[in-house]
Structure formats: C-alpha cells, structure tokens
Amino acid sequence: MLNEIERVLLTEEQLQEKILELGHTISEDYYDKNPLVICVLKGAAPFMSDLIKRVSIHIEMDFMAVSSYGTSTVSSGEVRIIKDLDASVEGRHVLIVEDIIDSGLTLNYLLDLLRRRKAESTKIITLLDKPHHRKVDLKPDYCGFEIPDEFVVGYGLDYAERYRNLPFIGVLKPEVYNR
Ligand SMILES: O=P(O)(O)OC[C@H]1O[C@H](OP(=O)(O)OP(=O)(O)O)[C@H](O)[C@@H]1O
Numbered sequence: 737m738l739n740e741i742e743r744v745l746l747t748e749e750q751l752q753e754k755i756l757e758l759g760h761t762i763s764e765d766y767y768d769k770n771p772l773v774i775c776v777l778k779g780a781a782p783f784m785s786d787l788i789k790r791v792s793i794h795i796e797m798d799f800m801a802v803s804s805y806g807t808s809t810v811s812s813g814e815v816r817i818i819k820d821l822d823a824s825v826e827g828r829h830v831l832i833v834e835d836i837i838d839s840g841l842t843l844n845y846l847l848d849l850l851r852r853r854k855a856e857s858t859k860i861i862t863l864l865d866k867p868h869h870r871k872v873d874l875k876p877d878y879c880g881f882e883i884p885d886e887f888v889v890g891y892g893l894d895y896a897e898r899y900r901n902l903p904f905i906g907v908l909k910p911e912v913y914n915r
C-alpha cells in the first residue's frame with residue numbers, strides 16, 4: 737500500500753499536533769454546553785476518535801452516515817442518509833465532525849437538516865478544507881489544515897474504499913487511478 741503513495745502531504749505528527757490544539761479549543765469553547773459531537777461516517781471516524789481523546793469536558797457522541805452521489809473523486813451534492821442519528825438534536829449544541837470539506841454540499845445539507853430538527857447551535861469542525869471547489873457559501877468554524885486542490889487519501893479518506901487506514905494524509909501515484 738505504501739508504495740502507491742506519491743507524496744505525504746501531512747505527517748502523522750502534524751495531524752496529532754493539530755488535533756491536540758483543536759481539542760483544547762473545543763474544550764474551552766464548549767466547557768458549559770455538553771455538546772453533541774456528530775461524526776459523519778465513514779471518513780471522519782479516525783479524526784473523531786483522536787479528537788475526542790483531546791477534549792477534556794463532558795460530551796456526547798453520535799454518528800451519521802451519508803452518501804453523496806457522484807464519481808469516486810467528484811461529489812454531486814445529492815445527499816442520501818444511510819444511517820441517521822440515534823438521538824434528537826432538539827435544543828442541543830451540535831458539533832459536526834468532518835474529515836474534509838470540498839464542494840460544501842454534504843455539510844450544507846447536514847446543517848440544514850439539523851437546524852430544521854431545532855438544534856440550539858450547529859458548528860463544524862473539519863480536519864481538512866479544500867476551499868477551491870466550493871459550490872455553496874460555507875466556512876468551517878474550526879479547521880485543521882487548508883489544503884490545495886488535489887485528491888488526498890489517508891486518515892479516514894478513501895479512494896475506492898481503500899487507504900482509510902493510513903496514519904497520514906497523502907497523494908496517490910497517478911497510475912493507481914488507471915487500474
Ligand atoms: O464537501 P463535499 O464536496 O460534499 O465533500 C466532502 C464529503 O466527501 C467525503 O465523504 P464521502 O461522500 O466520500 O463518504 P465517506 O466519508 O464515507 O468516504 C467527506 O467525508 C465529506 O463528507
């Protein structure tokens with residue numbers, strides 16, 4: 737698997753250092769709010785797992801799985817719920833955890849849904865932001881790294897369901913896409 741990586745964009749150390757910092761910020765900003773922290777499956781699972789261990793206040797966790805139609809490297813923005821939340825968000829301070837924002841269409845859909853379900857507040861934390869292809873006016877409240885407009889894998893992010901288990905963020909060799 738490692739020989740299919742062209743370049744490492746963010747090392748494991750860089751990711752963990754940033755996550756520690758983000759965990760402190762979330763602990764301060766939400767210290768009296770008992771936030772409901774929602775992981776958007778599958779990509780955000782490693783980030784969620786590492787982030788919550790760096791948060792030192794009470795939180796609750798929930799999971800949602802959505803799928804956006806499109807090709808394997810370009811999303812269409814049509815979002816379908818695969819797994820809904822277990823609990824109500826009404827009156828809750830919700831923090832949505834994402835691995836990456838690209839077009840913004842997935843999060844735009846989720847924010848709208850959670851607001852219609854009467855969440856008290858809705859904020860977004862994303863590990864990566866690719867602002868170049870934004871199709872809606874959406875900015876994360878907390879962001880790990882802004883990255884250039886290239887397709888990345890690792891640390892939850894897949895290509896054709898592979899590479900999610902890499903501990904770093906990298907770029908694949910071009911020949912991988914031609915297989
Ligand atoms: O801003 P957007 O253009 O909407 O793209 C971002 C979304 O795409 C990825 O999920 P994907 O649909 O690939 O599902 P996965 O997390 O299960 O891999 C990522 O986890 C975000 O949810």
Ligand SMILES: Nc1nc2[nH]cnc2c(=O)[nH]1
Pocket residue numbers: 811836837838839866886887888889893894895
């Ligand atoms: N794996 C992966 N999924 C994405 N979804 C939107 N952008 C990306 C990306 O760069 N990599």
